[in-house]
Amino acid sequence: MPRPRQPGRHRRPEPLAAPEGAPALVLAVPGTSSAATRSLAEEVVSIARSELPGLDARIGYLDGDDAEFPTLQSVLTRAAEERTARYEQARAAGADVPQPDGPVAVAVPLLAGPDNALLRRVRQAVMESRIAADLTDVLGPHPLLAEALHVRLSEAGLARADRARLFTVATAADGIILASVGGEEAVQAAGITGMLLAARLAVPVMAAALDEEGAIAATAEQLRGSGSQQLALAPYLIGPEIDAGLLDAAAKEAGCSAAEALGPYPAIGKLALAKYTAALGIAPPQPQGTPVR
Numbered sequence: 239m240p241r242p243r244q245p246g247r248h249r250r251p252e253p254l255a256a257p258e259g260a261p262a263l264v265l266a267v268p269g270t271s272s273a274a275t276r277s278l279a280e281e282v283v284s285i286a287r288s289e290l291p292g293l294d295a296r297i298g299y300l301d302g303d304d305a306e307f308p309t310l311q312s313v314l315t316r317a318a319e320e321r322t323a324r325y326e327q328a329r330a331a332g333a334d335v336p337q338p339d340g341p342v343a344v345a346v347p348l349l350a351g352p353d354n355a356l357l358r359r360v361r362q363a364v365m366e367s368r369i370a371a372d373l374t375d376v377l378g379p380h381p382l383l384a385e386a387l388h389v390r391l392s393e394a395g396l397a398r399a400d401r402a403r404l405f406t407v408a409t410a411a412d413g414i415i416l417a418s419v420g421g422e423e424a425v426q427a428a429g430i431t432g433m434l435l436a437a438r439l440a441v442p443v444m445a446a447a448l449d450e451e452g453a454i455a456a457t458a459e460q461l462r463g464s465g466s467q468q469l470a471l472a473p474y475l476i477g478p479e480i481d482a483g484l485l486d487a488a489a490k491e492a493g494c495s496a497a498e499a500l501g502p503y504p505a506i507g508k509l510a511l512a513k514y515t516a517a518l519g520i521a522p523p524q525p526q527g528t529p530v531r
Contacts, residue, residue, distance in 0.1 A: 254520075256292035262317045262343040263295045263514040264310065264371075266360045268479040271299050271307035275478045278502045279348065285507025290515070298345075300359050310345065310360065314367035318342045341372045344517045346510045349376040350383055350474050350500060351427040353420030374513035378474075379427050382505035384434035387416070387472050390497040396470040397439055413466025414443040415457050415492055417485070418474040421447060428474040435472070442466060448480065448488055458492035471496035476506060 263286060267279050276297075283295040296317065298310030308316070321338055328335045347360050357376075364371050377383070391397035396411045414435065418428040428445035436443040442464065446457035458469055471489045473480075477499040489496040500506060 254290060256290050256294070257520065258292075259321075259338065260292075260294070260518065261341045261372075263293060263510070264313050264317065264343045264345045265295065265297050265510060266310050266345045266347045266363070267297060267299050268348065268356050269299065270301040275299075276307075278477055281502035282348065282507045282510060285502070285504055286511040286514070289508060289511050293511070293514075296343075298363075300356070300363065310363040311367045314343050314345070314364065314369050314371050318367075318369040341370045341517075343369070343371045344514045345371055345373045346513045347374070347376050348476055348506075348510070349479060350378045350431075350476055351418050351420060351424045352376055353424060353479065355420070356479060372517045374517050376427075377476075377506065377509040377513065379430035379434075380505075380509060381431075381434050382509060383431045383474070383500070384438060386500045386503040386505050387431070387435050387474070387497075388438050389503065390500065391439075391470060391472055394470075394495065394497040396472075396495060396497055411466075411468050411470035411494070412441050413461035413464075413469045414439070414441060415454060415461065415469060415471045415494070416443055416445040416474050417448045417454065417471055417488055418445060419447065419449045419480055421449070431474065443472075445474070448484055454488045455491045458494065469494035473497065473499040475499045477501050 265279055265283055267275060269275060279297045283297060286295050287293045296313050298313035299307055300310060302309050321342055325335060325338050345360065345364055347357060349356060361373060364373055388397060391411070391414070392399040398410055416428050416432045416435070418424040425445045425447050432443040432445050442461060444457050444461060446453045448454065461469055469492060471485070471492055471494055473485055473496070485496055485499070
């Protein structure tokens, strides 16, 4: 006979779904839409939808053509128009539905760390849309971003995938430069995640600004002066917020190899969803990391 369902803490929690009529999650993507950026953003929102069934997730770019690649402002405006249309259709059909209130959307910047110049543009787009929309903070710092950095370094052969296993990588770095953009505030925020990464790898990690002349080279010199001989550059970036050529130039400046940007790592979608649900006061399971293999 099957066992009866047990109450209490051992009972499996019911799967969470987006509340009916919940605001849209609008991913605010820096730059314009390219094939690579569009693929990355679509994968991030796909991860968010898989974590919260029924989620209305959309993508808006800070730059672009409204007709082909919708801007953040146009996506927010469209979300408001669609909510009004649904309300009017329900009323016309005789349904007794309340007038919708609260935010139409929650805009989540696709940024690992603070970049005041880009965040100002996101806020401006939200204000110019003239709709009720909430704007969340950036995704980091967060332990899951340290995990993502570890994975990208291991994929490039610059870090051991698992410290518990007794093997080494011949090219493993003994010093990591964590590269960010957005000035001193961004460097400080990256440094918090850098401490978590250092604990994972048991090597020194120092954050430096890609957009500050000479900062990467100075950090490389500092790491070598403290005994690190084989350095690696780890971009504390998701991807669309910077030209890939700047990363290549920074790696040459530091005289080391570089890992890929964070990209559509699963944690990015989970963190974007966590920002959205926190803004609405709903609580799905907290995003959990996965073992690095």
